[in-house]
Amino acid sequence: MPQPFSTLKGFGVTFKHIFKKPITLEYPEVKKTLYPRFRGRHMLHRHENGLEKCVGCSLCAAACPSDCIRVVAAENTAEDRVSAGERYARIYEINLSRCIFCGYCELACPFDAITLGNEYELSEYSRDDLIYTKDTLLEEPIKRSPIADRDLFDTPLPFYRTDS
């Protein structure tokens, strides 16, 4: 198409688009469904008998490339048994303002005690609030984001869900 007509055709295209439906997802109201293996904020897990899976070995902290995990372990005693192993994590903190959500902690963990969940709305007014402690990490997360049907995506259930 010669030059002036092609420009005019362009005007036609932009004008037609006014009457089309916008493709915007209006975020806080409409949320895009996440893939099942989306890496959001961390979760700590318990065994079915209520004992924590974490044994305080600090392998996650060693694997962490951004050095955002802090673990202080303590010995389990007979009257105060927290985890299934010999020791447990007395302090377990993740600084989410440093975390890059790479998932290496998940890979490093020998007991599948830490996994990355699906939650990604992590804004806070204060930086201190971004340091998540063990209590928050152990709690069941408030499900705020829809997750796509696992069967649609060929993702096998992770080990920690099938085997405890």
Add this chain to the structure above:
Amino acid sequence: MTEGVAQAVLDLHAAAALVGAVGEAWWISLIKAFVIINLMMLVFSYLTLAERKVMGRMQLRYGPNRAGPYGVLQPFADLIKLLFKESFRPTDAVSFLYFLSPWIASFTALTTFSVIPWGPGWEIGGHTVTGYVADVPIALVFIFAIGSLGVYGFIVGGWSSDSKFSLLGSMRTCAQLVSYEVSLALSVLGVVLMAGSLSLPEIVAAQGRDIWYIIPQFVGFCVFFLAGLAETARAPFDLPEAEQELVAGYHTEYGGMRFGLFSLAEYINLITLSGLAITLFLGGWHGPEWFGGVSGPIWFLIKLCALLFIFIWIRTTVPRLRYDQLMRFGWKVLLPVAILNAVVTAILVVAI
């Protein structure tokens, strides 16, 4: 001493006679000026919203829709945000000029609209109310003179903020504005020749008598429109800011409401230019004859909205020119066409 004061008062009267407030009480002009300036502000603020909305729709987005229903409060949210921002300045800025230049830019932009007629004039309660704030007999010259003064705001603003990017930006802006002003001024010559007057109300009246000048002066209108696009720094000639590829331009070092004043000047210039295009080529406040009964200002507003929509439409559609293309287009295409148009019109006006 007294003589000097008397002379000054006489001069003032002469000036009042020159701006043609004859037959109209001065306080009516004052009220009109107040109303018009506030209306301009309103049109400006909603033009920014409309631009974002229309552009969004053309790009399959919604545009701002959070502040109030359908985003109607967005301009006010923006205004409040700009007003509450910190008024900083670069340490080595020439402070007086740095503070002054946004005001020059916005003041000159607001002044030009005062001569554009938007109605036939009325008789309200025994008082004559004309359809313009001031009738300057040489209104077109006045508009171009004030428009060139507005360039000082951009040059001085860029220079005084002590930044090489601002300085380069202001050079870019001023080169573009100066070169396109020539074509802009020459393109209206045809209209002036046909109407035989430089006064805008008379040009409108002449168009009401015979024909809207867009038909005999179509070439002039095209040149005026394109030069006007460049003159108000709108896409595809928006090199003064070119937000995707350059540092902002002359207002790099400005923030808060001072930046807001620059952008206000830009938008008000756009509105004034549309008003001028309506007045010169599109019949002013006259409606089509077969569609009687609607008053002048309404027609003016309808035409204004249509032109502003076209400006936004062009911005979404056409990609930005390179700087050498811009200069080549201005000097090698628009200027010869404008001169040719003026000459041919002059010959035809004399011949017929």
